[in-house]
Amino acid sequence: MPARTSPLDRAHRALGARMVAFGGWDMPLAYPAGTLAEHRACRAGAVAFDVSHLGTVRLRGPGARDRLQRAFTNDLDKIGPGRAQYTHLLDEADASVLDDLIVWWAEEDRFDVMPNASNTGRVLDALGPGAQDVTAERAVLALQGPHARRRLHPISAEAAAVGRFRVAVVKWRDAECLVAGTGYTGEDGVEVAVPADRAQELWSAVLDGGFEPAGLGARDTLRLEAALPLHGHELGPGITPLQAGLGWVVSWSKGPFRGREPLAAERERGVARRLRALAVPGRRPPREGQAVLVDGEPVGTVTSGNFSPVLGHGIALALLVTEVGEGTEVIVDARGTELAARVVPTPFVGASEPAAVG
Amino acid sequence: MNIPDDLRYTSDHEWVRVEGGRATIGITDYAQDALGDVVFVQVPDVGATVELGATVSEVESTKSVSDIYAPVAGTVAEVNTDLADSPERLNEDPYGDGWICVLEVGDASQLEGLLDAEGYRALVDGA
Numbered sequence: 001m002p003a004r005t006s007p008l009d010r011a012h013r014a015l016g017a018r019m020v021a022f023g024g025w026d027m028p029l030a031y032p033a034g035t036l037a038e039h040r041a042c043r044a045g046a047v048a049f050d051v052s053h054l055g056t057v058r059l060r061g062p063g064a065r066d067r068l069q070r071a072f073t074n075d076l077d078k079i080g081p082g083r084a085q086y087t088h089l090l091d092e093a094d095a096s097v098l099d100d101l102i103v104w105w106a107e108e109d110r111f112d113v114m115p116n117a118s119n120t121g122r123v124l125d126a127l128g129p130g131a132q133d134v135t136a137e138r139a140v141l142a143l144q145g146p147h148a149r150r151r152l153h154p155i156s157a158e159a160a161a162v163g164r165f166r167v168a169v170v171k172w173r174d175a176e177c178l179v180a181g182t183g184y185t186g187e188d189g190v191e192v193a194v195p196a197d198r199a200q201e202l203w204s205a206v207l208d209g210g211f212e213p214a215g216l217g218a219r220d221t222l223r224l225e226a227a228l229p230l231h232g233h234e235l236g237p238g239i240t241p242l243q244a245g246l247g248w249v250v251s252w253s254k255g256p257f258r259g260r261e262p263l264a265a266e267r268e269r270g271v272a273r274r275l276r277a278l279a280v281p282g283r284r285p286p287r288e289g290q291a292v293l294v295d296g297e298p299v300g301t302v303t304s305g306n307f308s309p310v311l312g313h314g315i316a317l318a319l320l321v322t323e324v325g326e327g328t329e330v331i332v333d334a335r336g337t338e339l340a341a342r343v344v345p346t347p348f349v350g351a352s353e354p355a356a357v358g
Numbered sequence: 359m360n361i362p363d364d365l366r367y368t369s370d371h372e373w374v375r376v377e378g379g380r381a382t383i384g385i386t387d388y389a390q391d392a393l394g395d396v397v398f399v400q401v402p403d404v405g406a407t408v409e410l411g412a413t414v415s416e417v418e419s420t421k422s423v424s425d426i427y428a429p430v431a432g433t434v435a436e437v438n439t440d441l442a443d444s445p446e447r448l449n450e451d452p453y454g455d456g457w458i459c460v461l462e463v464g465d466a467s468q469l470e471g472l473l474d475a476e477g478y479r480a481l482v483d484g485a
Contacts, residue, residue: 018394030394030395035394036395217395283397283445285418307397337400
């Protein structure tokens with residue numbers, strides 16, 4: 001099956017982007033500035049990511065809310081129309097996280113659910129008839145960084161004003177966009193779903209407005225510094241929300257949802273492993289799949305690891321047996337080299353102070 | 359794509375500069391571009407002996423980790439210690455300041471198996 005491409009595919013190639021296959025899509029890995037420069041631009045200024053590979057599954061009508069309540073772990077009663085919520089879709093059999101996603105509650109009876117690219121089918125299946133895959137109709141730009149709102153303000157003051165985890169329908173040059181105060185970088189910013197045929201126009205406007213283009217390489221190092229999980233790494237087969245340390249995503253008070261029983265059973269008996277953060281003093285990062293040891297005994301596995309451009313040393317996330325808590329000194333077997341690491345609190349890097357708007 | 363005429367190359371995208379009985383090695387412009395931003399280089403120990411094709415260095419980028427294979431058997435005579443703090447030199451100057459190490463060549467006949475610039479260019483163009 002040929003890879004899907006974003007409505008902005010030509011724009012990326014014209015900018016000289018190196019493209020990469022991701023979740024069935026062909027998306028920018030990095031632009032000529034490179035991942036490290038793009039990363040730093042997001043921590044210090046403002047960057048634009050094309051995240052059109054995220055799915056959009058639309059659910060409308062009076063029954064939509066109840067259907068989402070039964071499908072996902074979080075409780076929509078905590079929010080309301082005009083708000084966004086992070087939530088999980090679980091496997092009914094073992095409470096593994098089938099997808100982690102954000103629900104954009106656009107209007108009273110309209111929800112836009114944003115799964116990971118390759119998990120859109122699972123979310124459609126879980127929501128059943130009436131759930132509509134509208135991914136091809138729009139592009140999504142993630143505008144992130146401490147200066148993102150200030151730079152977006154002259155382009156769309158309305159979009160720049162959408163608060164954290166708020167959602168608003170915004171008209172931009174007569175194109176109806178949906179804007180959410182969300183992102184995946186640990187920085188302030190918004191994500192804009194723009195009709196596909198207007199995506200190029202908005203992309204040009206944000207680049208002209210001072211946003212630096214950034215690719216999936218920087219998106220990955222940014223989310224890792226923020227200790228945000230990536231499905232297929234920190235979440236996936238055999239990994240539950242409780243193991244990932246994301247118990248707050250699960251509402252036990254709201255009634256039935258997919259995977260509730262096996263998850264409740266795990267809560268009862270206690271989790272056997274927990275997602276932890278590791279820091280090494282040197283530049284060499286632990287990498288996914290490498291074994292973590294204490295006193296020569298295996299205690300878990302690295303799920304993601306990379307160099308932290310902000311901290312200047314290696315950082316990683318790892319699933320470790322629960323006995324290994326913060327402050328513990330561990331060894332990572334990095335292809336035969338022993339890397340001394342310490343279990344540290346998250347996030348590795350906190351958000352920068354956003355610049356004043358206007 | 360910069361492929362200097364005076365160097366020899368391997369099909370693993372390493373370059374070799376042969377001077378007397380010594381071979382300086384590094385990664386090519388093509389390799390550094392494909393790897394993306396280099397964040398760490400594990401250089402070998404001076405005095406270590408390496409077999410032809412054995413891992414002599416590891417290069418980590420934001421994207422992946424890659425082994426660098428000895429293009430010729432020999433003894434490690436020098437390593438680029440500046441890479442410990444400035445691994446980005448592999449990106450900025452792959453054929454110059456981004457050199458990785460120098461081998462004292464053990465068996466000069468192995469050098470005959472290396473590609474010349476023309477051969478390497480054909481390999482990259484076909485990649």
